[in-house]
Amino acid sequence: MMALLEVKDLQVRVEDREILHGLTLTVNQGEVHAIMGPNGSGKSTLSHVIAGKPGYEVTGGEILFKGEDLLAMAPDERAAKGVFLAFQYPVEIAGVATMNFLRTALNAQRKARGESEFSTPDFLRKVREVAKSLNIPQDMLKRGVNVGFSGGEKKRNEILQMALFEPSLCILDEMDSGLDIDALRIAADGVNALRSPERAMVVITHYQRLLNYIVPDFVHVMSRGRVVKSGDKELALALEASGYAQFEDAA
Amino acid sequence: MPAVQETVDRVRRIDVDQYRYGFETLIESDKAPKGLSEDTVRFISAKKNEPAWMLEWRLEAFRRWLTMTEPTWARVDYPKIDYQDLYYYAAPKPKKQVASLDEIDPEILKTYEKLGIPLREVAVLEGVVSPDGEAAPERSRIAVDAVFDSVSVATTFKAELKKAGVIFMPISEAIREHPELVKKYLGSVVPTSDNFFATLNSAVFSDGSFVYVPEGVRCPMELSTYFRINERNTGQFERTLIIADKGSYVSYLEGCTAPQRDENQLHAAVVELVALDDAEIKYSTVQNWYPGNSEGKGGIYNFVTKRGDCRGRNSKISWTQVETGSAITWKYPSCILRGDNSRGEFYSIAISNGFQQVDSGTKMLHLGKNTTSRIISKGIAAGRSQNTYRGLVTAHRKATGARNFTACDSLLIGDKCGAHTVPYIEAKNASATFEHEATTSKISEDVLFYCVQRGLSQEEAVGLVVNGFVKDVLQQLPMEFAVEAQKLISISLEGSVG
Numbered sequence A: 001m002m003a004l005l006e007v008k009d010l011q012v013r014v015e016d017r018e019i020l021h022g023l024t025l026t027v028n029q030g031e032v033h034a035i036m037g038p039n040g041s042g043k044s045t046l047s048h049v050i051a052g053k054p055g056y057e058v059t060g061g062e063i064l065f066k067g068e069d070l071l072a073m074a075p076d077e078r079a080a081k082g083v084f085l086a087f088q089y090p091v092e093i094a095g096v097a098t099m100n101f102l103r104t105a106l107n108a109q110r111k112a113r114g115e116s117e118f119s120t121p122d123f124l125r126k127v128r129e130v131a132k133s134l135n136i137p138q139d140m141l142k143r144g145v146n147v148g149f150s151g152g153e154k155k156r157n158e159i160l161q162m163a164l165f166e167p168s169l170c171i172l173d174e175m176d177s178g179l180d181i182d183a184l185r186i187a188a189d190g191v192n193a194l195r196s197p198e199r200a201m202v203v204i205t206h207y208q209r210l211l212n213y214i215v216p217d218f219v220h221v222m223s224r225g226r227v228v229k230s231g232d233k234e235l236a237l238a239l240e241a242s243g244y245a246q247f248e249d250a251a
Numbered sequence B: 001m002p003a004v005q006e007t008v009d010r011v012r013r014i015d016v017d018q019y020r021y022g023f024e025t026l027i028e029s030d031k032a033p034k035g036l037s038e039d040t041v042r043f044i045s046a047k048k049n050e051p052a053w054m055l056e057w058r059l060e061a062f063r064r065w066l067t068m069t070e071p072t073w074a075r076v077d078y079p080k081i082d083y084q085d086l087y088y089y090a091a092p093k094p095k096k097q098v099a100s101l102d103e104i105d106p107e108i109l110k111t112y113e114k115l116g117i118p119l120r121e122v123a124v125l126e127g128v129v130s131p132d133g134e135a136a137p138e139r140s141r142i143a144v145d146a147v148f149d150s151v152s153v154a155t156t157f158k159a160e161l162k163k164a165g166v167i168f169m170p171i172s173e174a175i176r177e178h179p180e181l182v183k184k185y186l187g188s189v190v191p192t193s194d195n196f197f198a199t200l201n202s203a204v205f206s207d208g209s210f211v212y213v214p215e216g217v218r219c220p221m222e223l224s225t226y227f228r229i230n231e232r233n234t235g236q237f238e239r240t241l242i243i244a245d246k247g248s249y250v251s252y253l254e255g256c257t258a259p260q261r262d263e264n265q266l267h268a269a270v271v272e273l274v275a276l277d278d279a280e281i282k283y284s285t286v287q288n289w290y291p292g293n294s295e296g297k298g299g300i301y302n303f304v305t306k307r308g309d310c311r312g313r314n315s316k317i318s319w320t321q322v323e324t325g326s327a328i329t330w331k332y333p334s335c336i337l338r339g340d341n342s343r344g345e346f347y348s349i350a351i352s353n354g355f356q357q358v359d360s361g362t363k364m365l366h367l368g369k370n371t372t373s374r375i376i377s378k379g380i381a382a383g384r385s386q387n388t389y390r391g392l393v394t395a396h397r398k399a400t401g402a403r404n405f406t407a408c409d410s411l412l413i414g415d416k417c418g419a420h421t422v423p424y425i426e427a428k429n430a431s432a433t434f435e436h437e438a439t440t441s442k443i444s445e446d447v448l449f450y451c452v453q454r455g456l457s458q459e460e461a462v463g464l465v466v467n468g469f470v471k472d473v474l475q476q477l478p479m480e481f482a483v484e485a486q487k488l489i490s491i492s493l494e495g496s497v498g
Helices: A043-051 A075-081 A098-112 A120-133 A138-142 A151-165 A181-193 A209-213 A233-242 A245-250 B002-013 B038-047 B052-066 B106-114 B119-125 B158-164 B171-177 B179-185 B196-204 B445-453 B458-469 B479-492
Strands: A005-014 A017-027 A032-036 A057-065 A083-086 A093-097 A169-173 A200-205 A218-223 A226-231 B029-031 B090-092 B142-148 B151-155 B167-170 B209-213 B222-228 B239-244 B249-257 B265-267 B270-275 B280-288 B300-310 B316-323 B328-331 B334-337 B343-352 B357-366 B372-381 B386-395 B403-412 B418-427 B433-442
Touching: A005 A043, A017 A032, A017 A043, A017 A057, A017 A226, A032 A043, A032 A233, A043 A057, A043 A075, A043 A083, A043 A169, A043 A200, A075 A083, A075 A098, A075 B445, A083 A151, A093 A098, A093 B445, A093 B458, A098 A120, A098 A138, A098 A151, A098 B458, A120 A138, A120 A151, A151 A181, A181 A209, A200 A209, A218 A233, A226 A233, B038 B052, B038 B196, B052 B196, B167 B171, B171 B179, B171 B209, B171 B239, B179 B239, B196 B270, B196 B300, B209 B249, B239 B249, B239 B280, B249 B479, B270 B280, B270 B316, B280 B300, B280 B479, B300 B316, B300 B343, B316 B328, B316 B357, B316 B479, B334 B343, B334 B372, B343 B357, B343 B386, B343 B479, B357 B372, B372 B386, B372 B418, B372 B458, B386 B403, B386 B433, B403 B418, B403 B458, B418 B433, B445 B458, B458 B479
Parallel strands: A032 A200, A032 A218, A083 A169, A169 A200, B142 B222, B209 B239, B222 B249, B239 B270, B249 B280, B265 B300, B270 B300, B280 B316, B300 B328, B300 B334, B316 B343, B328 B357, B334 B357, B343 B372, B357 B386, B372 B403, B386 B418, B403 B433
Antiparallel strands: A005 A017, A005 A057, A218 A226, B029 B090, B142 B151, B167 B209
């Protein structure tokens, strides 16, 4: 079976500084991969390059998504193909109601895939259903996108979009940052509800704590722009005990 | 936001060089000879069958104009205008008197169709021809007094307005039919000596709208005029006069587009509003004249004097404008708050792209006691454009309790454009409270990426963010215009990123 995501020997520069020096990662459908590592190891860079954020120069290697050259696609094409990035710091968009934003984005993706756009009643039904399951009140959907949202609300809004857009690959960038333990549990429950045999997830985090809630199938440790060790969930626990220092030396 | 998608589809279909409204209608016109002299003024006045007093008024303005010099204080730069190299009057040749839309030149009707404003359809939809005998819902009615190349060729809804006692007609007709009103109010807000462009307008204005709403009457429909500049090399000099008598209310909508051309076109309109005791006037504009091509060639020069006089107690004048077109915009819709407790409002969206230059804002002159004003200005600069907000808020020494709130926000798209804010504040009364807030921000790469990661294209993302930025002002527009305006905003920002 073809892998969902294949990152091969990826080398990436930002303003003449190489951040990723030959990173390789394979993610299959239905799998949950955790990527751990200290600050500056290149975790967020990887997520940004997969999603197509401007400002990164890929100098070597390739990324295949469902067998296609992902790097040749514009970021909005990648989104329509099923790549979803849950942001570490979701932005605020003043004056644009969340509901309008969700509908515009969802219909843009559907249109790009040649599917029919959702009618207003169908869309509303779908949003309400998903919002309810995530404990998101209706009035939050009427407010400007993330405007005045708490950290927990912003993350729930990300998960709401994930549930609505039904992507095949979800990248969660430091989802636990800025969340207290209750907010973290709600967010993690939302993510777990979206786990399915068709969908893969890449969970980027500093801390093992998140992985108590979102239990990964694989754990990769990144250091200085490479994956230096891969294992199962036990690796995360071992890291929690011994820290990243050992890998800093290995790299 | 369904309009966003529609907008973006339209944006894709056009670009600056294929300005959608850039077409010319082939109608023979009746031109004044090129150049400006007393003879030109006499020609125009004669064409309009004007009474002697009107000609005298014009000539006085013309003589005054000869002594004036073009203002240079605005932050706009354009080649010197040769006023002797322009035509000052052009009218479609009258074929016959029109009694209904059917008799209007089909060429003209077609023009409206291209603009997406099928007059014929408007007439049917809005109840002129009411096939079911049903009246259209009150709030969706719009009366259209079509100004086509200087001369009003169609006036609809006349009957219903007449029933309410509202006078809505081309100003050239009003001069003949209601000389007492015109004499009393014309030039009473913007005097013939006001400024270079207003004085020029006073000498050579060709036509425009006249509205009089009698005491205690709430105008039964939105009044709307669509302007188009159609004749090559013809300056357009509209003159609009709106009077709301005691306790009356009127909402007036104005929208413009112009055909593509290489030569620059001069436009110097004057709009005068008079609100008497307890009266309210709401004046909305959506302006989309040809901004010039991608090299900055061509485009309309728009030097407009718009001023409202809150002459009576508790009167209110509200200006709302969406400015997306023109190569040069020089425009400051203002309020004279003369009556005690009167209120002035200015809501503005000014968008510049390409090589456009906008110098626009407002003046709120507090003369009466407890007068209030509110200014919300949103400037968006993209491409290589320059966008200036220039505003004046003053309190006369007798203006006890005057209050003003001003918020000016500028949004920059790209790094070759400029946004400037030039507020002037003068309080001669110690009890005046003036607040001013201003922000300038760049459209954030992070916000655009967030939108794009969710599946929106760059253009859709910019359209969405900008429409959010201007939402406070869009909400002030009547529904019919809000949708149109939203489309225009995205169209005019086409090609501003990426």
